[in-house]
Amino acid sequence: MDAHEKGYFTEETSVEVVTGRNANAKDERLKEVMEVITRKLHEAVKELEPTQDEWMEAILFLTRTGQMCNEWRQEFILLSDVLGVSMLVDAINNRKPSGASESTVLGPFHVADAPELPMGANICLDSKGEDMVIEGRILDTEGKPIAGAVIDVWQANDEGFYDVQQKGIQPDFNLRGVFRTGPDGHYWFRAVKPKYYPIPDDGPVGQLLGHLGRHPYRPAHLHYIIKADGFETLVTHIFDPDDPYIHSDAVFGVKESLLARFDKKHEPDRAAGYGFTGDFWEVRHDFVLAPIRPGGA
Numbered sequence: 619m620d621a622h623e624k625g626y627f628t629e630e631t632s633v634e635v636v637t638g639r640n641a642n643a644k645d646e647r648l649k650e651v652m653e654v655i656t657r658k659l660h661e662a663v664k665e666l667e668p669t670q671d672e673w674m675e676a677i678l679f680l681t682r683t684g685q686m687c688n689e690w691r692q693e694f695i696l697l698s699d700v701l702g703v704s705m706l707v708d709a710i711n712n713r714k715p716s717g718a719s720e721s722t723v724l725g726p727f728h729v730a731d732a733p734e735l736p737m738g739a740n741i742c743l744d745s746k747g748e749d750m751v752i753e754g755r756i757l758d759t760e761g762k763p764i765a766g767a768v769i770d771v772w773q774a775n776d777e778g779f780y781d782v783q784q785k786g787i788q789p790d791f792n793l794r795g796v797f798r799t800g801p802d803g804h805y806w807f808r809a810v811k812p813k814y815y816p817i818p819d820d821g822p823v824g825q826l827l828g829h830l831g832r833h834p835y836r837p838a839h840l841h842y843i844i845k846a847d848g849f850e851t852l853v854t855h856i857f858d859p860d861d862p863y864i865h866s867d868a869v870f871g872v873k874e875s876l877l878a879r880f881d882k883k884h885e886p887d888r889a890a891g892y893g894f895t896g897d898f899w900e901v902r903h904d905f906v907l908a909p910i911r912p913g914g915a
């Protein structure tokens with residue numbers, strides 16, 4: 619009998635020996651997950667042949683990643699984001715029918731209890747930044763308007779910070795709001811032009827990006843969560859197509875269909891109607907919601 623037949627652990631038998639131990643797992647899905655992860659991980663180790671020091675470096679990296687996590691900071695999600703895993707999980711779970719708007723990452727800066735505001739409200743509470751008016755329609759895949767859609771929006775300010783990152787500097791709920799569509803499915807609100815910003819990069823994930831010669835920036839965007847009865851919830855962004863980081867988002871969240879139109883307007887009468895003092899940006903973007911599929915949520 620050779621080592622394989624006796625069930626000893628060797629370089630050759632490593633995967634079968636480890637996964638074989640899980641034969642009595644109570645949860646079939648857990649067993650499958652561990653089988654695939656063990657196989658892929660052993661394959662990577664066999665290909666890379668790390669030294670003991672390199673393996674310890676990897677362990678310490680993961681240790682620091684865990685130690686960085688607290689109520690406000692989730693360094694493992696950032697790791698998943700910069701590895702493209704968050705976007706991959708999002709893509710797998712949000713295969714949309716043709717014509718429906720695409721999803722992208724939620725990100726860490728959503729706040730659950732932002733105020734519901736009248737349509738057209740200005741979500742910029744500190745008058746800082748370049749004025750912007752955003753409008754569009756919430757439609758179904760047949761192009762019909764969706765009434766009663768709830769649109770939760772949030773964005774960074776003109777310096778690239780969310781209100782929750784600048785407590786005491788920005789007003790609470792600055793650049794956030796919830797709007798509800800009427801029968802025409804139309805939405806509009808006022809805000810300021812967002813700016814690109816770095817993902818939190820003062821931890822191990824930021825260091826990793828530095829070592830890899832990567833920048834931590836996300837191109838300027840507005841976040842949306844759109845909910846309506848009978849439709850799949852859409853978690854997405856719209857992006858400024860002229861942003862310097864539009865082709866190198868640190869978390870791979872950009873999709874072509876999410877590039878909005880940002881037009882600079884010199885229209886003093888319209889500006890006055892919006893309560894703006896000079897030129898402003900106009901952004902138009904429609905969203906198409908997918909119907910709930912049988913068995914879906």
Ligand code: BEZ
Pocket residue numbers: 696699723724725726727817818836869
């Ligand atoms: C965001 O867009 O808010 C975001 C997404 C992923 C990581 C960090 C921030």
Ligand code: FE
Pocket residue numbers: 725727774836839841
């Ligand atoms: Fe963001």
